[in-house]
Amino acid sequence: MEALKQRILEDGLAIGTEIVKVDSFLNHQLDVAFIDLIGQEFKQRFGDIMPDKILTMEASGIPVACFAARHFNNIPVIFAKKGLPSTMNEGLYHARVKSFTKGILSEARVSQKYIQEGHKILIIDDFLAHGEAALGLISIVKQAKAEVLGLGAVIEKEFQGGGARVRDLGIRLESLAVIQKINDGVITFR
């Protein structure tokens, strides 16, 4: 997605060799009109599939998943929760997920009510780095005996290997911007 690559180059901040900060428009401050275009792009890339629901990870996957859902006939979005609210006490699927940027291990949970056997699920997230969140979400869909139709990532950092891990599972991956390397503040796209 050309407009996304341009936006990353203009407003993103490359740090060291591992991190690109896009918190001015994607994951702290949100440019909702732009994220809606991202949602539309996911619909184009996945135009041939008919998911029942979109699954994402809180928190920064939520805006992208919501705007994508608008373009998929307003199908429901489910976001996996990392905390454990007292209101969440019924049957849960869970997966242990390590956050790359926070460096902490957390438990992602989804209520069994909302993903059921046979559901066709599209997974959407903001970043695909080492693939921890993606693999956790895939595991949750498998626990439900539901089907992953595909995984859409806004930004894939190819050099961290998450994309390869997802494809190795036979899962179709669409990344809107693929970063090959980050070096001395310079971002190189594939």
Place this chain on the structure above:
Amino acid sequence: MEALKQRILEDGLAIGTEIVKVDSFLNHQLDVAFIDLIGQEFKQRFGDIMPDKILTMEASGIPVACFAARHFNNIPVIFAKKGLPSTMNEGLYHARVKSFTKGILSEARVSQKYIQEGHKILIIDDFLAHGEAALGLISIVKQAKAEVLGLGAVIEKEFQGGGARVRDLGIRLESLAVIQKINDGVITFR
């Protein structure tokens, strides 16, 4: 908002005297078309103000804030973060916030880059219970020497006092559904 009250009665689950679960459409599984209507309602209620930005709390405030922003000419949304990503290291505003449903104390953070002196801010959140999150967000806006034009809550649990605390600060509050009490599984609206 009549459609919201109906939806709470149909799909919500009242537990004890304190909790109403709306995770089938508002804060775990998301009905994006319905949340867009909620956003439209906020625009109607706050039709006379012109905020520069919308501020919300991760995670479940995000969808409501995003869809509200669409109806306010796509103004930016900022969500306060509860974790501390390694990518967030510059100047931060923070507020200590106790989650009613999770029972834990966390630190909400907003980058100083995104709220600045003189900004006019609309705060949006899914629930207003004891007011902890609301007061934390108000404190963050004040730290920035910015102005709170108003606070919009999807569901206010009036009996928990958060609404009174917000109004006592002289802040305009619009709650789309106000719950007066919860008793034996029965929800009474004001």
